[in-house]
Amino acid sequence: MKLMHVDASPKGAKSNSRMLSGQFVEMLRERIPALSVDYLDLAQDPPPHVSGDFARAIYTPEEERTPQMRALLEPSDAMCRRVLAADALLFAMPMYNWSMPSSFKAFLDLIVRGGVTYIAGPDGYAGQLARHKVLFLTTRGADLRDGSPFAGMDALTPALTHGFGFIGVRDPWFVDAQPLQFAQPEERAAGLARAQAELAMVADRWAADVMSEAA
Ligand SMILES: Cc1cc2nc3c(=O)[nH]c(=O)nc-3n(C[C@H](O)[C@H](O)[C@H](O)COP(=O)(O)O)c2cc1C
Numbered sequence: 704m705k706l707m708h709v710d711a712s713p714k715g716a717k718s719n720s721r722m723l724s725g726q727f728v729e730m731l732r733e734r735i736p737a738l739s740v741d742y743l744d745l746a747q748d749p750p751p752h753v754s755g756d757f758a759r760a761i762y763t764p765e766e767e768r769t770p771q772m773r774a775l776l777e778p779s780d781a782m783c784r785r786v787l788a789a790d791a792l793l794f795a796m797p798m799y800n801w802s803m804p805s806s807f808k809a810f811l812d813l814i815v816r817g818g819v820t821y822i823a824g825p826d827g828y829a830g831q832l833a834r835h836k837v838l839f840l841t842t843r844g845a846d847l848r849d850g851s852p853f854a855g856m857d858a859l860t861p862a863l864t865h866g867f868g869f870i871g872v873r874d875p876w877f878v879d880a881q882p883l884q885f886a887q888p889e890e891r892a893a894g895l896a897r898a899q900a901e902l903a904m905v906a907d908r909w910a911a912d913v914m915s916e917a918a
Pocket of ligand 1: 712713714717718719720721796797798799800801802842843844845846883884
C-alpha cells in the first residue's frame with residue numbers, strides 16, 4: 704500500500720498532530736510490511752495561495768491554455784499526480800479557528816482540479832479519489848465533543864468532508880484528538896490516549912483490508 708502522509712502543523716517537534724501521525728505510520732508499518740510512504744510537510748513546503756492567474760488558468764479549457772498557464776499549473780498538476788498515485792491518504796492538522804490551517808486549505812485548493820481530480824459529465828461530477836482510504840487526524844485545543852460548550856463550533860469536519868467529498872472521497876476516517884491545550888493535564892492525557900486507541904483501530908482495519916485485497 705502506498706500512503707501519502709501530509710503534516711500541516713508549523714510546530715515541528717512540539718506538534719501533537721505530527722507526533723500522532725508519526726505513531727499512526729509506525730502502527731501501519733508494523734501491520735503492513737510492504738507499506739511505502741510519500742511524505743509532504745506543508746510547513747516546510749507551503750503550497751502557494753490561489754492567485755488571479757491560477758484562478759483563470761484552472762477554468763480555461765485545457766486546449767485553450769497558453770504555455771504560461773500550463774507552466775503556472777504544473778505544481779498543481781504534480782500535486783494531483785502525487786495524490787492520485789497513493790492508495791491511502793493521511794492528513795494530519797491542528798484545528799485553527801474552528802477550521803483547517805491555511806496551509807492545508809492552500810493544499811486543498813491545489814488538488815481540486817476539473818478534468819484531473821474531478822470530471823464534469825452529463826450526470827454531474829465524478830470525483831477521482833473514490834478508491835482512496837483517507838484518514839483525517841485533527842488536534843484541537845478545546846474539547847468539541849457532544850455535551851461540550853464548543854460542540855457546535857466544529858467547522859473543520861464538514862469542510863474536510865465536503866472539500867474531499869467533491870473529489871470522490873467516501874467514508875473518510877476521522878480521529879480527533881481533544882482537548883490537547885485548554886484543559887487540565889489529565890484531560891489532555893486522556894484525549895491523547897483516546898486518539899491513540901482510535902488510530903490503532905484504524906490501522907487494524909486498513910491492514911485487514913490490505914490482507915483481504917491481496918487474498
Ligand atoms: C492560531 C491558532 C488557532 C487555534 N484555534 C483553535 C480552535 O479554534 N479550536 C481549538 O480547539 N483549538 C485551537 N487551537 C489550538 C490547537 O488546535 C491545538 O493546540 C492543537 O493541539 C495544535 O496541534 P499541533 O500541536 O499539531 O500544532 C488554535 C491554535 C492556534 C495556534
